Amino acid sequence: MLAVSPPDDQRFGLARHIVLPGPLALDGGASLSQIEVGYETYGTLDADASNAILICHALTGDQHVASNHPRTGKPGWWARMVGPGKPIDPARNFIVCANVLGSCMGSSGPASADPVTGTPYAMRFPVITIRDMVRAQALLLDHLGIWSLAAVVGGSMGGMQVIEWAATYPARVRSAVVIASTARHSAQNIAFHEVGRQAIMADPNWRGGDYYGQAEGPSAGLAVARMAAHITYLSEAGLTEKFGRRLQKRESVGFGFDADFQVESYLRHQGLSFTDRFDANSYLYITRAMDYYDVAEEHGGRLADAFRGTATRFCIVSFDTDWLYPTSDSRAIVHALTAAGAKASFVELSAPFGHDSFLLDVPELSRVIDGFLRAGL
Amino acid sequence: MNLRPDLAIIAEHVAPGARVLDIGCGDGALMAELRDSRNADVRGLEIDPVNVSLSVARGLSVVQGDADTDLGFYPDKSFDVAILSQTLQTARAPDAVLTELLRIGKAAFVSFPNFAYWRVRWGLFWGGRMPVTPALPVSWYETQNIHQLTIDDFRAFVAERGITVEGAWFLAGNRRIGDTAANLRAEHAVFLVRG
Numbered sequence: 001m002l003a004v005s006p007p008d009d010q011r012f013g014l015a016r017h018i019v020l021p022g023p024l025a026l027d028g029g030a031s032l033s034q035i036e037v038g039y040e041t042y043g044t045l046d047a048d049a050s051n052a053i054l055i056c057h058a059l060t061g062d063q064h065v066a067s068n069h070p071r072t073g074k075p076g077w078w079a080r081m082v083g084p085g086k087p088i089d090p091a092r093n094f095i096v097c098a099n100v101l102g103s104c105m106g107s108s109g110p111a112s113a114d115p116v117t118g119t120p121y122a123m124r125f126p127v128i129t130i131r132d133m134v135r136a137q138a139l140l141l142d143h144l145g146i147w148s149l150a151a152v153v154g155g156s157m158g159g160m161q162v163i164e165w166a167a168t169y170p171a172r173v174r175s176a177v178v179i180a181s182t183a184r185h186s187a188q189n190i191a192f193h194e195v196g197r198q199a200i201m202a203d204p205n206w207r208g209g210d211y212y213g214q215a216e217g218p219s220a221g222l223a224v225a226r227m228a229a230h231i232t233y234l235s236e237a238g239l240t241e242k243f244g245r246r247l248q249k250r251e252s253v254g255f256g257f258d259a260d261f262q263v264e265s266y267l268r269h270q271g272l273s274f275t276d277r278f279d280a281n282s283y284l285y286i287t288r289a290m291d292y293y294d295v296a297e298e299h300g301g302r303l304a305d306a307f308r309g310t311a312t313r314f315c316i317v318s319f320d321t322d323w324l325y326p327t328s329d330s331r332a333i334v335h336a337l338t339a340a341g342a343k344a345s346f347v348e349l350s351a352p353f354g355h356d357s358f359l360l361d362v363p364e365l366s367r368v369i370d371g372f373l374r375a376g377l
Numbered sequence: 378m379n380l381r382p383d384l385a386i387i388a389e390h391v392a393p394g395a396r397v398l399d400i401g402c403g404d405g406a407l408m409a410e411l412r413d414s415r416n417a418d419v420r421g422l423e424i425d426p427v428n429v430s431l432s433v434a435r436g437l438s439v440v441q442g443d444a445d446t447d448l449g450f451y452p453d454k455s456f457d458v459a460i461l462s463q464t465l466q467t468a469r470a471p472d473a474v475l476t477e478l479l480r481i482g483k484a485a486f487v488s489f490p491n492f493a494y495w496r497v498r499w500g501l502f503w504g505g506r507m508p509v510t511p512a513l514p515v516s517w518y519e520t521q522n523i524h525q526l527t528i529d530d531f532r533a534f535v536a537e538r539g540i541t542v543e544g545a546w547f548l549a550g551n552r553r554i555g556d557t558a559a560n561l562r563a564e565h566a567v568f569l570v571r572g
Contacts, residue, residue: 315433334440335450343420346440347429367434375436 011144012041014067017106020139027292030126034115037140038106039063039098042082043090045146052146053088053373054137055097056154056161059229059286060278062105065097071277077359080366087370092377093150100161101136102128102285108136110281111212122281123209130157130293134164138172148172151373155179155358156325157286160293163333166314167295167306175313175376177369180322180358182329183303183336184294189324192232193287196225200280209281222280223271230270235321235354239263296336303336315372316346317365319357345372380410382553383488386546386567387460390486391415395457398422398481400444400474401464405432412437420456422447445469448477456481462488466522472534479540479572488567493527493560494549511550512564528560535570544569 011018016039023031040063045052055065055078062069066076066083082088088095099107102125110125141149152173154162159181166176182189200206203221211217231239243263247253250260259265296303314337318330327348337344349364351357358365380388384407391397395417399408402421405428411417421439423429432439440447444461445468459482461474466489468474478485490512491497500508507517515521526534528547535542547554547563554562 313438331442334442335447338440338447338450339452341452341455343438344440345429345433345438346442347426347433348441349426349430364430368430371434371436 012045014040014042015070016040018140018143020136020143024132024135024139026126026132027129028127028132032108032126034108035101035136035139036106036108036112037098037136039096039140040065040067041144042066042095043093045094045144049094049146050148050150051093052141052144052149053093053095053151053153054141054149054165055082055088055095056137056152056158056165057097057100058154058156058158059290060226060274060283061158062103063097063099064105065095069277072273080361081369087366087373088153094146096141096144096146098137098140100133100157100286102133102282102289104279104282109279110209110285111279120210120212122212125281125285127292128285128289130160130289131164131168131298133289134161134168137161137165138169141172149174151175151177151376153177153179153369154181156181156355157290159325160290163295163306166310166312167299170307170310170312173312175315175373177315177317177372178330178333179317179365180319180325180330180355181333182325183306183333184296184329185291186329190291192228193291195228197284197287199224199228200284203280206280209284211280217275218280219272219275222275222278222283223268225271225280225283226274226278227267227271230267232324233354233356235323235352237321238353241352242266303332304339307337307340307342310340310342312342313372313376314342314344315368316344317358317368318346318348319351319353319355319362320348321350321352322355322357324355380406382548382551383462383546383565383567384410386548386553387462387486387488388415390544390569391417391458393417396455397458397460398451398456399460399462400448400478401461401467402428402432402437402439404428405435405437405439407460407462408432408437408439409435444474444477448474448481451477451481453480454483457483459485461485463490465489466524466526468524471524471526475534475540479570484543484569484571486567486569487531488565489526489531490522491528491560491563491566492525493529494564495561496564498561510564528563528566531566531568535568541571542568543571 020035022033025031099105102109114121152162152165159178200221203218205216206218246262248265299305318327334346351362353360397419399421408419429441459478497508546567547559548565
């Protein structure tokens, strides 16, 4: 257990859940009358509440950043970055990680009960944006008594939230760490997401989103969505090294459509195991939020204007084998920060794992994050 | 702090609290010195990712980038001082880099190895080979110095463009020397210029 809670304060600790009063006005025009948030905290909040670090998770991530996942029993998704002696250390910082709005691990999303009807929202849940997720996190921090953040840190969609934090609440963010991310979703990014959404909606068990309480949900569609997305998280060289054309438990190809190849078997497993822990409608809503994401568009078409006058320190990191959010995406952020006169660091790290490098063993990433965060103390 | 001699000269002449951009900042040694002893607001640009990681890990604001392509993103006169140390001779377009330097910085320090240093002349004249000296330690085929220049070349270059030289310092080995016959006697030069 990493968590050290101030005694008797139920707001702090692992596996927390809170219903915050709304209304929360959303970018799409709708509003939520109340906002549920599942979250975890690690470490101890200073007396002046100045040592908090917010960690933002990726598309299918959750608040269990450094604690075992309640459904899979697996270690936290960023246990190599968060923990005693790690770059983000609960001995030094008070660490908060919240399940994003629209997700399915305790925060309001399509699987939550609509307070008006008492039944799941399903597709009646309003379409949300990355900025809406950030607004919900800000409400949580208000509840926790944290105004200023020592740092906001995230990879992939977590990095998008970090940028929105810096652009929306610049005075609340002292340092920002954006890893393997982008300031806008590209046509290719949207295209891959659309494949995933269509796979889910083409599954007859999806039933227009009203599958809650049914014997079968759209798990086949969700598994295909995950398989397609998973390919984009890896590099071609990584796949070749891991699987090549090796066959799965057989001597020769079967002249059929079983999983002859190891890579097929691996993807099928990734798809199936994903359906045990994720809600298909949440996948629709969160991918939509990512597709709508374009920080420049929110600031009159100039990304630099999102950061004008900012005092936040930025650290941008990309990976040379990431083709989902390639280095050119990070450079666009860096150029905007440069034009805005912001304090920015940027490095492209070399790692073989593609987009997923931010989650995996890249010692250089730990060194960069550690040094950057320490310098901001 | 044991700074390279040309960097020590630059560090001595940066005003306390100045906004500084160090282009080609290497491992960030000069940046760290300016931050710690001059309380300067320092940013860096560096092409080598290993050097960038080192600098960021020591808490410096350094962006991985190329002086030939990335200077255009910095606003006009956004720094009190821009520094180009041992980088001019490695640029694909040194004239364009220098123009950018003086657009971004109100003033600029430029340091470079002097190709007219007597040992270089000696090696080329008597040996007939591209010189390898302490200041130019790498063979012709692997050197990053693709635009070698001399002190007199630099003086002529800035004169043609109406750039003011506000200071010039010369080094032989690690020792500072006077102006006399600097183009022959100096291994390194540091210029402070203003556009």
